Amino acid sequence: MKQLTKAEEDIMQILWKLKKANVKTIIEDFPEPKPAYNTVSTIVRILESKGFVDYEKEGKGHIYFPLLQQQDYSNQSINSLVDNYFQGSFKNMVSFFMKKNDISLNELESVLKDINKEK
Incomplete structure (x- = not known):
């Protein structure tokens, strides 16, 4: 795309x-x-x-x-970002954003809980 x-x-x-x-x-x-x-x-x-x-x-x-749904474009853009800047690793991307945005472990745990609820 x-x-x-x-x-x-x-x-x-x-x-x-x-x-x-x-x-x-x-x-x-x-x-x-x-x-x-x-x-x-x-x-x-x-x-x-x-x-x-x-x-x-x-x-x-x-x-x-x-013709293209916003969610489909968003997914493709995120995947491209991860591939091009984080060697295809979402872990590297999350680590980068945690360091650059000074995200606490509590905030990360809260995000993980939200993700687990949606699954």
Whole structure:
């Protein structure tokens, strides 16, 4: 699966939230300063060519919707992060974040309890 650029990911986040939207509606969901219509339109077409979105015709315009679920992209991105920066080891990743974010053993135990509850 291809990685998204920051601009593409911003638009996908909006489409995942809205489920379906035209370019005007996507722009309305952006914070100020809003991107230009042509910029968003171009990025949406790139997302379409990459297979991330598709559209339905509505009058003279298009209503875009995601083809990829947010959870699927998140999983792929995390796996890529682990592979590229932590030698494929989730243990190395957790260790790194514990050290860099000064996470206590109590916090880690709490996370483990939450994970075990979900299983």
